[in-house]
Amino acid sequence: MGTVVDAPAVVTEKEVVAENMLGDKKVTVVFVLGGPGSGKGTQCSNIVEHFGFTHLSAGDLLRAEIKSGSENGTMIENMIKEGKIVPSEVTIKLLQQAMIKNENDKFLIDGFPRNEENRAAFENVTKISPAFVLFFNCSEEEMERRLLGRNEGRVDDNIETIRKRFKVFVESSLPVIEYYDAKDKVKKIDAAKPIPEVFEDVKAIFAPYAKYVIIYQAT
Numbered sequence: 183m184g185t186v187v188d189a190p191a192v193v194t195e196k197e198v199v200a201e202n203m204l205g206d207k208k209v210t211v212v213f214v215l216g217g218p219g220s221g222k223g224t225q226c227s228n229i230v231e232h233f234g235f236t237h238l239s240a241g242d243l244l245r246a247e248i249k250s251g252s253e254n255g256t257m258i259e260n261m262i263k264e265g266k267i268v269p270s271e272v273t274i275k276l277l278q279q280a281m282i283k284n285e286n287d288k289f290l291i292d293g294f295p296r297n298e299e300n301r302a303a304f305e306n307v308t309k310i311s312p313a314f315v316l317f318f319n320c321s322e323e324e325m326e327r328r329l330l331g332r333n334e335g336r337v338d339d340n341i342e343t344i345r346k347r348f349k350v351f352v353e354s355s356l357p358v359i360e361y362y363d364a365k366d367k368v369k370k371i372d373a374a375k376p377i378p379e380v381f382e383d384v385k386a387i388f389a390p391y392a393k394y395v396i397i398y399q400a401t
């Protein structure tokens with residue numbers, strides 16, 4: 183018969199700086215990166231459901247900021263339409279606010295850091311380093327097909343902006359992944375496979391973060 187017990191703590195001192203922007207609350211942060219349409223948001227929803235993380239999508243936070251009528255709204259909207267990266271201070275403030283008001287201690291930060299400026303500014307301001315970086319690797323051909331079929335009314339899901347987003351990904355975001363790879367922090371996933379198969383690979387990576395483990399005892 184199975185006994186359900188709390189999983190052992192998986193956060194190490196090396197991964198979390200005690201005096202981060204959340205005071206002495208220890209948090210686990212996973213950066214979720216990959217090209218536009220690689221399936222980051224789709225898999226983050228699965229991770230939330232199975233592993234109890236809170237999903238913070240930088241793109242969603244920026245789109246909410248546009249909708250809220252904030253003074254930065256027009257600037258953010260123009261940059262998103264052009265496939266450009268919004269200045270770090272704006273995005274980091276939104277991420278910080280979201281993390282502070284959430285009681286969870288496990289966050290998936292999706293679509294961030296998108297460039298070197300994002301990365302350095304986040305670490306300087308928050309004093310938080312990611313536990314690891316989940317990288318969804320997919321061909322541009324497949325990502326383009328997915329984005330053109332997404333049909334969520336996004337202003338940047340048109341072929342002209344998609345091509346610009348791909349260019350920004352290669353020029354600005356891949357170097358961030360290389361930065362973390364050099365620190366042995368990147369867990370690369372083949373994101374070209376069907377959604378359930380991708381999640382099987384994701385699950386293997388997140389297994390140590392399960393809220394409960396089931397121990398089977400021989401009777």
Ligand SMILES: Nc1ncnc2c1ncn2[C@@H]1O[C@H](COP(=O)(O)OP(=O)(O)OP(=O)(O)O)[C@@H](O)[C@H]1O
Nearest residue numbers: 217218219220221222223224328332375376377380
């Ligand atoms: N493995 C997959 N196979 C086929 N379609 C997928 C797969 N993963 C996601 N999709 C679909 O592709 C589209 C883009 O997925 P999703 O929004 O998760 O990507 P994303 O990486 O978060 O994109 P963006 O960076 O543009 O926000 C969605 O319509 C989603 O249903």
Ligand SMILES: Nc1ccn([C@H]2C[C@H](O)[C@@H](COP(=O)(O)O)O2)c(=O)n1
Nearest residue numbers: 240241262265266267268293294296
């Ligand atoms: N760190 C970020 C994340 C996103 N943006 C802007 C630019 C992106 O093209 C757009 C959509 O993001 P997505 O939902 O695809 O992750 O949002 C940014 O400027 N900085």
